[in-house]
Amino acid sequence: MSTGADIKTTVGDISNDGNLNMAQQQSSRRGFCSFPHGIALILQLCNFSIYTQQMNLSIAIPAMVNNTAPPSQPNASTEVPSTESQHYWNETLKGFKAVAPTYDWSPEIQGIILSSLNYGSFLAPIPVGYIAGIFGAKYVVGAGLFISSVLTLFIPLAADVGVTLLIVLRVVQGIAQVMVLTGQFSIWVKWAPPLERTQLTSIAASGAVLGSFIILLVGGLLCQTIGWPYVFYIFGGIGCACCLLCFPLIYDDPVNHPFISAGEKTYIVCSLAQQxxxxxxxxxxxxxxxxxxxxxxxxxxxxxxxxxxxxxxxxxxxxxxxxxxxxxxxxxxxxxxxxxxxxxxxxxxxxxxxxxxxxxxxxxxxxxxxxxxxxxxxxxxxxxxxxxxxxxxxxxxxxxxxxxxxxxxxxxxxxxxxxxxxxxxxxxxDLQDWAKEQTFTHLSANREMR
Missing domain, CATH: 1.20.1250 (Growth Hormone; Chain: A;)
Structure with missing residues (x-):
């Protein structure tokens, strides 16, 4: 943890050297155009992708589960009944809407599927930190994002194959997401000067808030319009696209970055005296x-x-x-x-x-x-x-x-x-009255029809 005295000492040490003082002034003038801020924006997109992928199943599962079908096999699927549209655009959407099956998953199975994302994540931070120290945080973050995004694309297929495969996929996906959320802090060890550390990490962390907001805003709409599989296709594809930025533009330290200026490189390296x-x-x-x-x-x-x-x-x-x-x-x-x-x-x-x-x-x-x-x-x-x-x-x-x-x-x-x-x-x-399940039986349905 940095204190006021530590910050004063760091600034004083840099100011003693004329070249380092000049590098610090140049870096402060560049502001948000500096390389650390560029990395913060890329990690912001990574966090955005990870949090949309964490929450997309929670948003899509009401559309994936058939609550009115008679009891059948745990993973049996039925076609979503089509409704008569009164508007032309609804008819157009039907052309794009893929066949979205629904599943007869009990509440217990739904709970296991939703919680399976966390089964391996509570132990993952320990080996992730070790692996990041050996292979580099860049590859840990990039590989984690790529694995999580690809597995997101395969969630509809896994759900159709069986509950067991879906749970295994979610467990692996949770571990991959921990690789991104944990490994990125190893990047800031060598990229974030003490005087800019709070600003840079807050920019990167804001992607989590944006991702949670976007998936809550548009997730349900996507399920209703073009079908629940596209919730996974769209946000999985966004994650894959972010990998194209992560691998070529993020480096483990500024010393090996090919595009950073010498002045900014000197400022960052000299401001980080301790790891x-x-x-x-x-x-x-x-x-x-x-x-x-x-x-x-x-x-x-x-x-x-x-x-x-x-x-x-x-x-x-x-x-x-x-x-x-x-x-x-x-x-x-x-x-x-x-x-x-x-x-x-x-x-x-x-x-x-x-x-x-x-x-x-x-x-x-x-x-x-x-x-x-x-x-x-x-x-x-x-x-x-x-x-x-x-x-x-x-x-x-x-x-x-x-x-x-x-x-x-x-x-x-x-x-x-x-x-x-x-x-x-x-x-x-206590279970709240507004959250209790409404029972709907065939007898009551017949009475309503009469």
Whole structure:
């Protein structure tokens, strides 16, 4: 973590050398035309593609499942009944609309298919970081995007072949997506100067917000007009197109880039005096392990009837919010010790991971019928906060470089505690009336027809 004193020292060291000072001034004048900003825009497109591919099945599965067909084989398909169109453009769309089969998947099978994307992803960050260090982050990110995009194109075919193949495809796709989301941070280790790191990473991360917004906006419309398979064809194709930008234009470090100017190369290399990729990834690794352990503990408490469901949800959320908030408050006072700082960050990540067994999964309790939509909505708000926070951090640091981080952590703790208080007061684990399934039987249908 960079502090105000660290930033001042870095700037002072660069200013001592006339050539480096000139390179820094040239880089600042170029602004958004610099190579790091170009890489940030490419990674923005990569994140856009990954998040559309993460959410497309959640949007398309209502159109893929036949809720009115009689019970049959788990993967039996039927043709979508055509409706009489009253407008000419609807008739035109029928010419483009492919035969879109529907499947008699039970709610349990649907849940397994949707969650299979995460089956291998919680263990993937560890080997991905290791592979990125051997082969280079460029190839990890590019290969992950290519694999995920190609598998997205094959989802309609896999669904038609069988549920097992679809689940396997989704597991592999989840691992490939982790390659993109995790491997890109290794790129910033050698490309993002400390004074521009927040700006560059926020540009790249904004692709996640844009992708979530676009797929929620147009996904349902595509299913209704040209058929649900095109949701996968279109966004899988966009991902493949992004690979054409990723492989030739992104390099692991500025030293080997053939198109960067000598001045900008010197500025970037000299501003990055230390590499801290392993230490930066340590909190994420510990957090991933604690998510699994927290889920096992929550299920144990519920299965043994030690605690009620709502008590488990609120208890895990309270621990996952209060414990990291206390650590954040004390974090600015331990900045003189790197080992204590890393320990605090690891404990913060481990504590916050307990929220996964609390409020972050509570939507399955109150509205399982709309779980896919609510999960997508949660992702939109989460990534919106991720896009806003770097700007807020930059504002506080620019106002007071010495105590800026302290104010950032205090504000973060205050927001966390306010959100926790709201959840503890209004949180519920009961199935809501507006989310209950409406039963529709053949007897009631005959009565309506009469």
């Amino acid at each position: 801290s990729g392993i230490l930066s990834s340590l909190p994420s690794v510990v957090g991933s392990i604690c998510i699994v352990l927290g889920g096992l503990l929550a299920d144990f408490l519920l299965s043994r009837k030690i605690l009620r469901l709502i008590t488990i949800r609120k208890l895990f959320t309270a621990i996952g919010v209060l414990f990291p908030s206390v650590i954040l408050v004390f974090l600015p006072w331990v900045r003189s010790s790197h080992s204590v700082t890393i320990t605090f960050l690891v404990l913060c990540s481990a504590g916050s991971s307990l929220c996964q067994a609390g409020s972050l999964i509570n939507f399955l309790d109150i509205a399982p019928r709309y779980s896919s939509f609510l999960r997508g909505l949660m992702q939109v708000f989460a990534h919106t906060a991720g896009a806003i926070s770097p700007t807020t951090v930059g504002f506080f640091i620019s106002q007071d470089s010495e105590f800026g981080w302290r104010n950032v952590f205090l504000l973060s703790a205050a927001i966390n505690i306010l959100g926790l208080a709201f959840y503890l007061i209004f949180g519920s684990a």
